[in-house]
Amino acid sequence: MIIPTLSFADLTGKKIACIKDTEDTFTFVFFEFKKDKRVNVIRAKDNMSLINDFAYYSETPSEITIMDYSGPSDFTIYRKTLEIIGFYNFKKNDCEITEENYEFFYNKLFTKYSKGNLI
Secondary structure (H helix, E strand, O other), X not given: OOOOOXXXXXXXXXXXXXXXXXXXOXXXXXXXXOOOOEEEEEEEEOOOOOXXXXXXXXXXXXXXXXXXXXXXOOEXXXXXXXXXXXXXXXXXXXXXXXXXXXXXXXXXXXXXXXXXXXX
């Protein structure tokens, strides 16, 4: 007997941007949910190199788990707070649901961290 996978909400097209930013360092992770339980995970850390992975997600009424991707580990997103636990941890104020693409946030970080460069 095949048990169908429950879906609690259609996340297709939803985006979450997470930034942990200090004076000298940052961590950036962007989730863009696709159809068929797929999610695009874009991440960067201090060195500004963007890594783009595709993953799958599962969900419960209170959590979304990003899994089976080539990154360092799974992520759990808590739906009520957007707090994220995983290889990168984000507090509830670090993440937001957005209509913007990842380039919007990445360009802001790039501008901030390249300020003062001569070339």
